[in-house]
Amino acid sequence: MGVDRSGKVGWLTTTVDALVNWGRKNSLWPMPFGTACCGIEFMSVLASRHDIARFGAEAIRFSPRQSDLLIVAGRVPIKLMPVLTRIYEQMPEPKWVISMGACASSGGVFDTYSVIQGIDNFIPVDVYLPGCPPRPEAILDGLILIQKLIEKDSLHHYKVPQGEGAT
C-alpha cells in the first residue's frame, strides 16, 4: 500500500501526494542567495507592491537548513562558488533552485576570468529566469513555475536510490 519498494503507485500515494504537494507549493521558504542587482529586485518582490506573500513564499530564511527554495540572484564569482555549493548541500531535501538573471544562468555580460559561466555547470537548477535583472513579475512567474513542478511531484520520486550514487 502506498509507497512501496516495488515502484507501484497506489491510491493512497496519489491522495497523500496531492495533500503534501498542496502544502509544499503554498509554503515555500526561499533562501535568497542575493549577490548583486537581482538581489535588489528580489527585495522589490518582498516589498509592498509585488508582495511575494500572496504566493506563500514570504518566509525568507537566510539559513539553508530551514529553507527549500534556493534563489541564486546575481553573479557568482570563483570566490563565491564553493560557498554556493556548500549552501546547496546544506539544504534539506526536497529542494528547488531558481537561477535568477542572466549572470547566474550564463555569466551574462561578465565573460571574465572570475565569473562562473552559469551555475548549472556545478549545481542543478530547476528554473531559469531571463532578464538582467528580471522584473519582479518574472520572479513571481518563476515561483509559479516551481509551484507547478511541485504539483506534478510525487513521494514516489523521492525513493532513496539504492547502491551506487546513494548519499
Add this chain to the structure above:
Amino acid sequence: MLPKDQLTIVLREKFPEGFIEITEFRDMLTIHIRGEHVLKLLRTLKTDPRFAFNFLSGITAVDHLEMEGHARFSVVYHLLNQHEARRIVVRAWVHEEEPRLPSAYPLWKTADWQEREVYDLFGVEFTDHPDLMRIMNPDYFEYHPLRKDYPLQGRGERDNFKVVKRSIGSKWPSEKGFE
C-alpha cells in the same frame, strides 16, 4: 598652488634623483617620479603648506606593457587639497623586474586596502605595508589579472569546481525517473 613650471623647478630641486617630469592634460597636473622616492614626495605634498594635499582620494596602477611609459607599471595616486578644492595626480613608475615601492600607509590609512588591491591585481609590492595579501581574488589564485598579458577570460580558473548532482530523485519530466 604653484603653476606648472614653478612646481617643476621646486620639485626638481627637492628630489634630484627621483623626479622625472610634470605633464598636463585637460587642466590636470601629473607628477612623474621614480617609485622608490614616492613616499618622500607624498609626505612633502601632504605636509608642506604650499601644497597641503590632505586627502588621498585613490591609489591604482596602470600596466604600460602595450603603451609608452617610463617603465612597465605606474602606481597612480590621486591627491586632493580640500581647503582649495584642488587635485593633483602622482605617478610612481616601477620596473617589471622589481615592482616594489614604499607604502603610503604611514601617511593615510586608506592606503591599506587600496595597496592590497594593486598588489592583487598587478603584482606590485609595497614595502612596510602592514598586511600585504590578496584582497579580491582567492588566495590560491596564481596570476595578477589586470596585467595586460593576462587574458580576459582567464586561464581556466572559472571552470574548475566540484559538481554537485541531485542526491535523490529527479524533478524535471524530461529527465529519467519522472513520468
Add this chain to the structure above:
Amino acid sequence: MTLEAKALSTEKMVLNFGPSHPATHGTLRVIVELDGELVTKAVPEIGFLHCGFEKLGEHLDFNQFVTVTDRMNYISPLCNNVAYALSAEKLLDIKVPKRAQYIRVLMCELSRIADHLVQIGMQAVDIGAFTVFLYGFRLREKIYDLFEMVCGARLTTSYTRVGGLMRDLPENSIPVVYDLLDRLPATLKEIDGLLTHNRIWLDRTRGIGPISHDEALSYGLTGPLARAAGVDYDLRVKEPYSSYEDFDFDVIIGQNGDVYDRYIVRMYEMWESQKICRQVMDNLPGGPVNVDADSKYILPPRPEVFNSIEGLIHHFMVTMENRGFTPPVGEAYVPTESPNGELGYFIVSDGSREPYRVRTRPPSLINYSAFPRMMENMMVSDAVAILGSLNVIAGELDR
C-alpha cells in the same frame, strides 16, 4: 562564607559572519574576535563579488561600458552612468548641452533619494524594524516607475551616452516627477516619525561606531559618512560638475560621526535632493540633449538611419569595430558625489576606441576599510548597525 570579588576570566572567541548572512547585504565576510560580548578585533574579508569590471572596461568601447557601470552600483545605477560619461567626456573634451546636464542632475538626485531610502530601510531591518523598509520601498517603486518611463529599465538604466543622453525626458514623465516630489515629504515624515525619536533606534545607533574628523580624512571617507563626522566637503558644492553650481541647496554636516548622525545626514540629504529636483524641473532649459550630431560622437536618429544613406554611414561610423570615435592619448578623472561618497572613473586612453585602463574610485571599498576602526570596543550586536550605516554595495566594493 564569603564571596570573593574575582574577575571572571574569559577566553577570546572568534566568530564568523557571512559570507552568506542576512545582515551582510550580499556577500561580505567579517571575522570578529570577541572578549565576552566586546569586539576586540574585526577583520573583514572581501572579494566575494570580484567580477573583473576593470578588465572588462579595457575590452569594451566608451558607450558599451556604460551598460556595465549599472551593474556596479545597483542601488543608484544612474550616478555611475553619469560619473562614467563625465570622465569620458572630459577625456574627449566634449561639453554636453545644458538640458542634458540638468536631466543628469535630476536623475542623480532621484537616485540619491532611492539609495538613501533603501539604506535606511535595510538598516532598520537589520536592527529589527521592518516597517520602515516597506514604507521606503513604496516610494522607491514610484521612482522605479519613473526610471522605467525615461530609460526603459527599472534598475539597469544605462541612460547616459558619451556626449549626452540615451533620449530626452518623455513629455508624460514631467507630471510624474512632480507627483513623486509631492509624495516624498509624506514618506520622509513617516520614516522620521518611526525612527528619529524612537527610543530603541536611539539606543541602537547613538554613540555606535563613532569616527573622528581626522580619522575620517585618514581613512579616505567621503559622502554621508564623512559629513556625519564633520568633514565639510561636498563635491557638488566644492567641485561642481554637470551644472550643480546653478542650484541652491544646503550641505548637511553632522557632529559625532556615529551611526545616528549618518542616519540624520541621509534623512536631511533627501530633503535637499528634493529641493534640487524641484529647481531642475522649474528651470529645465529647452534644446537638444545631445552634442551636435555632426561631431560623430552620438548615433543619428533612427528614421535617418533607415531612410538615408548618410544616416546609415554615420551609424556605421560610430558603431563599427574598426571605426568609432577615438580620444587623444591621455587620462581623465572626474569626481562626482554619489550617494555613498566620491565616485569617479579614472580612464587612461592610448588613442584607440577602447580605454586602455578604467578604474573606479569605489566609495564602498574605501568606506568599508574604516569598518575595523569603527568596530573597536563595540558590542557584537553593533556590528550589524555599523555595517548597515556604511551602505556597502558589494558590486562596487569588489568590482
